Amino acid sequence: MTDALIEAQAVGRRYPQGGVSIAAVASATFRLRAGDRVALLGRSGSGKSTLLHLMAGLDVPTSGTVTWPALGRADTLLPEKIALVFQAPSLLEPLMVSENVALPLLMAKATCDIDRVVMAALATFGLENLARKLPEELSGGQMQRVAMARAIVGTPCVILADEPTGQLDQPTGRVLLDALLAHLAGTDTALVIATHDPAVAERMERIWHMEHGTLTETVHGAGTL
Ligand SMILES: Nc1ncnc2c1ncn2[C@@H]1O[C@H](COP(=O)(O)OP(=O)(O)O)[C@@H](O)[C@H]1O
Ligand SMILES: [Mg+2]
Numbered sequence: 001m002t003d004a005l006i007e008a009q010a011v012g013r014r015y016p017q018g019g020v021s022i023a024a025v026a027s028a029t030f031r032l033r034a035g036d037r038v039a040l041l042g043r044s045g046s047g048k049s050t051l052l053h054l055m056a057g058l059d060v061p062t063s064g065t066v067t068w069p070a071l072g073r074a075d076t077l078l079p080e081k082i083a084l085v086f087q088a089p090s091l092l093e094p095l096m097v098s099e100n101v102a103l104p105l106l107m108a109k110a111t112c113d114i115d116r117v118v119m120a121a122l123a124t125f126g127l128e129n130l131a132r133k134l135p136e137e138l139s140g141g142q143m144q145r146v147a148m149a150r151a152i153v154g155t156p157c158v159i160l161a162d163e164p165t166g167q168l169d170q171p172t173g174r175v176l177l178d179a180l181l182a183h184l185a186g187t188d189t190a191l192v193i194a195t196h197d198p199a200v201a202e203r204m205e206r207i208w209h210m211e212h213g214t215l216t217e218t219v220h221g222a223g224t225l
Pocket of ligand 1 (some may be wrong): 023044045048050
């Protein structure tokens, strides 16, 4: 059996809040393997973003451990091995869309034809005609789709997407998810999507429920996949 990409053992993250400390994530134990498709489903404030940041090595647990058995140390993960799509807008304002999407390739000193690979990533989400636009010229939903193109461009081992359809109406969100799942079909890339939308969760093989920082898992029954 191959090593897990991400392994969490009783991982917790507490934040000080008004003189007390609250558990944004409480004692979560899980394994993420190559090819997994996971919906991280929970209400606003349930701890989804905190969990994704812990999985990306961007935040440090206050209890328990997160390790990356097949990937390496926490400081080597982003953005080559793990692509994190932030919930908040994260495009660099002075850069054109195509330059934003090229960033992971430039950081990895990729030797591929960067223009071609960037245009292919944009085309995956039907964004070719935005290539030369600046972020300020885009709608919130377009920015989210560009951030998704930036996440897939470097073919990472893991994509962690934090409410990537949050700014989109449901049909547009469905198109984005269709495109992403079609792009990843048959690849080993693991995908975790944080969402509060049960329609998104329906499309994924594993469902992790977050409630007040507590993680539980359900797996779709046999025959539904
Ligand atoms: N940097 C922070 N400082 C203090 N509290 C935080 C911080 N980030 C998140 N929290 C708190 O942790 C809880 C979980 O937040 P979050 O992970 O953002 O949930 P979700 O992504 O599900 O909306 C919330 O109560 C939130 O207020
Ligand atoms: Mg969040």
